[in-house]
Amino acid sequence: MKVAVILPASIVDAGDYLANARALEAAGAEMIGVDGDPELQWMILAAIAAVTSRVKLRAPSEQRVDLLDRLSRGRALANEPAHERWVPIVLPADRASWAAVLHDHEEAGATGVVVPWDERLIDLLRNPEPEDRSDLLMSTG
């Protein structure tokens, strides 16, 4: 099940913001988009394109998507591909319901879910197995 994450348009600290984008990529997010004004989205997406190498970027419109596509070396998408179906969701309250929501949408034939940014997403994407953190328990004694 693929996950697309929509980052907020407001940037408090550029380092933290771009580190979050890198962390999402490392955690396994399929696509990153940005919320808010399309003009600002272009700028932020260009910055994200510079610090990532794999994750796809959701462009706000087809106009000027070529430039972002070249900046990101072919990772920009303006529209969903015809055979894909992405479902917007709100982030569930805990890990168990996150797994259940993903499972339900997968059963229904969706390609992936689109979820607004939340700090919890890094852990949910990195460690999808419900409550199985035996590695952490062992290392912390």
Place this chain on the structure above:
Amino acid sequence: MPTVTRRDFLKFSAAGAGAVALSGLGFDEALAKSTQIKQNLRIAGAKESHSVCPYCAVGCSLVAYTRQSSDGSTQLLQIEGDPDSPVNEGRLCPKGATAMQLAISPRRVESPQYRAPGATAWKSVSWDFVLDKIANNIKASRDATFVTTDGNGNTVNRTEGIAFAGGAAFSSEEGYFATKLMRGLGLVHLEQQARV
């Protein structure tokens, strides 16, 4: 044919044996040689420095003998166990006993080696370069794998993408310090190769 009486035979025999004992076996010469060897001991006049074996956490004491050469360079002559140490009382394990070879081996690599991504050969680089490289890699891995809040909303602030293994030669204090440093970076995967 000369006539040799029994008395003559004994007299000659005794004299011959005495001559062999004194000159042929060379007591005077042997004494001179042994005196010379004693004066030419490898560590004669060397400076004694006390050190600790680098191999494991037992921390056996070593005595290293060095001498200044005429050109100003320091020559390492011998490394052996320190008899005054309560840890090893002069003894060393086979590995520690070869500490001399660790120090003077011509095959010892004296600078860090670096092989850039895509490069086919190692090259010698400076310690500054390597420390910067390690710092950059730690920063990048930490940024990419830092989890502030887990899936259930608990604040965790942990770095999942780096694991740390402490060296076998760490003392208790070094182990404490390394753990403190790594916990400060948010690491949770900590191990220690404790050999004692």
